[in-house]
Amino acid sequence: MAQTDAAQTTRRLGVLIGGSGLVGGTIVNYFKSRTTAPIDILAPSSKKLSIREPADIKSYLTTVKPDFIINTAIANIDSDSQMSYEINYSGPINLAMTAAELNIPYIHLSSAATLKTGQNIDETQTREFSHKMSNYAKTKLMTEKTLEYLHKKAGLDYSCIRLSVVYGNHDHKIQGFHRMLFSIADESMPFLFTSKGVHHSYSNCRKLPYFIHHMIDNRQEFSGQTYNFADRLHVNLPDLILTIKSYLQLRRPYEIYVPYQMANIGKRCTSALLRVMRNFGLKANLPPELIFIRNFYTTQTLNTDKLQGSSFEDPMPNETVYTRMPDMVIYYLTRWSQQNLITTxxxxxxxxxxxxxxxxxxxxxxxxxxxxxxxxxxxxxxxx
Ligand SMILES: NC(=O)c1ccc[n+]([C@@H]2O[C@H](COP(=O)([O-])OP(=O)(O)OC[C@H]3O[C@@H](n4cnc5c(N)ncnc54)[C@H](OP(=O)(O)O)[C@@H]3O)[C@@H](O)[C@H]2O)c1
Known part of the structure; x- marks a missing residue:
């Protein structure tokens, strides 16, 4: 590892928001049991500290006086605009403003949803605002822009990390990649809802805490910077699905590609059906994989030259979503079958x-x- 800003021998205290989530939980685990560095981490639950309450943020942080803040909180992906705004935008900005007042670093987790689609997208290629954007993408992009503003105008010491499709253990909500793994394992994906040649970038959750730790130790280099944090390997989505299928020795999904128009009709029909069901008092929302069906048909791969060119050294350079597959399959399938979520x-x-x-x-x-x-x-x- 590169030389740090200062010899970090004094004990430091960090506050992490979103510790019960996939990303936050992995970071807490790293600081509690993987690193020997003298760092303590506090991860208040959203019940103890909700970032929707500006006064709570201020009083918690001024009482605890941490040496850094990491924010991994997000609203549920299908939240309405008010909830998305408060948890994904105004909450993180209140955290950042308190960090600026306390003169401590603020590490913010963002998403490739703020970036354009296409191949080899670098950190500068953000999307334009549009009414078609999901609440999630819009609020994540708004936060990125205000953090940049606060850095310039109020001297905020922040770093922003953009994640792509995240893989790792302990995703209790079964979202994103793990939702896809679930659909395959559950044999509820009969055909391939994607096109040949669709590629995505993947972010390894296990590596992320090492990067965050390195950023905290090297503020001069990383302050005011945004990084795409993803594996170098660009993953061919149909190939990944078929690899999982063959690993699990399943018959489905059959290698038949469902065109986007047809998948979209299916999404609209399901939406209409759910509206009818809600009239009978049944609580039913469109599954996230249907809300974001377009992503399965659109290539987005991230350029990671800035990350590779930084002083951060990848602790597991050969690890990819393919090499992690056996471990993840055992972990998730054991968990899901214990929860009676899958029977196949x-x-x-x-x-x-x-x-x-x-x-x-x-x-x-x-x-x-x-x-x-x-x-x-x-x-x-x-x-x-
Ligand atoms: N997972 C992915 O594939 C992916 C991809 C790209 C980017 N990211 C980014 O990575 C970060 C973490 O995502 P994740 O997948 O770990 O999310 P997650 O598993 O859904 O966890 C979200 C966390 O936010 C907390 N939270 C929600 N509302 C809160 C509030 N009002 N106050 C405080 N905490 C609150 C939740 O706590 P409770 O459970 O107590 O409500 C939970 O711990 C996000 O910034 C996300 O945009 C994730």
Whole structure:
């Protein structure tokens, strides 16, 4: 790693917003158990500190007096304009203004949704505002622009990291890439809802905390800067879907490409059906993969030259969404089948099934094991 701004020997305290999320959770885990650097991290839940409440932000941060702030919070992807505005725009800006007042760095997580589509898109190629933009993309772009403004006008020390399609463990909401993995594993994707040749960039969640840590230690280089944070590999979407399918040894999705117009008609019909269902008091929203169906048909790959040219050294240079696949498949399929979300999962991939068999047919064995371990004074109640 490159030389840091100062020898960081004094203990530092960071505040992270959004710690229960995929990205925030991974960053908290890194600071708590992966790095040996003297850094403590506080991750208040949205119930304790909602960034929709400006007064709460101010009082929390002025009381805690952190050395840096990381913001990974976002509103649900299908939130209305008010909620999106408050969580994705005014909340982050209030955090940033407090950071400027306290004279501490503010690290903001943003998205490639603020960038144009196409190949090799660099940090400068942001979208123009338009009424067609989703609430998510619009509010993320507004935040990026105001952070830049605050940097110039109020001396805010900030860094902005744009993520593309994020992959990693612990996505409890099953969004983005993991929603696609879910649809394939659940065999609810009968055909390929994409076109040949569609490519996307992917961001490895495991690597991100190393970059953030490096940015915090090197403010001179990273202050006021925005980076595309993505793997160098540009992923061919149909190939990725078919690789997952063959890895899981499934028959579907069949290698039939559904044209965008047809997929869009399907989306509109589903939307209409859900409107009817809501009249009967049923709560039903359009699934995110349908809201963003256009993305499956549009190439967007990010240029990462700025990241490669920085002093950050990739801790896992050979890792890609393909190399992480076996681990992610085991993690998510075990989790989803334990939650009874999928039933098509071949049990051979997970444990030997002893626990499931005992729990179903012989619970007294489990009782006996528990009682024995209590008598022996051990607390080892793990499932074998
Ligand atoms: N995941 C992706 O594929 C992807 C792709 C591109 C960019 N990104 C960016 O990465 C960042 C993190 O995304 P993610 O996927 O980790 O999101 P996520 O899993 O949906 O987590 C969102 C987090 O925001 C918190 N939050 C929501 N409302 C809040 C409020 N009012 N006050 C404080 N916290 C609040 C949530 O807390 P509660 O659970 O307590 O509500 C949760 O911890 C975002 O900036 C996103 O734009 C993600």
């Amino acid at each position: 999962y071949d049990e051979e991939i997970r444990s030997d099934g002893t626990f499931e068999q005992d729990f179903k047919h012989r619970p007294e064995i489990l009782l006996e094991q528990m009682h024995k371990s209590i008598s022996a004074g051990t607390s080892n109640t793990e499932i074998k």
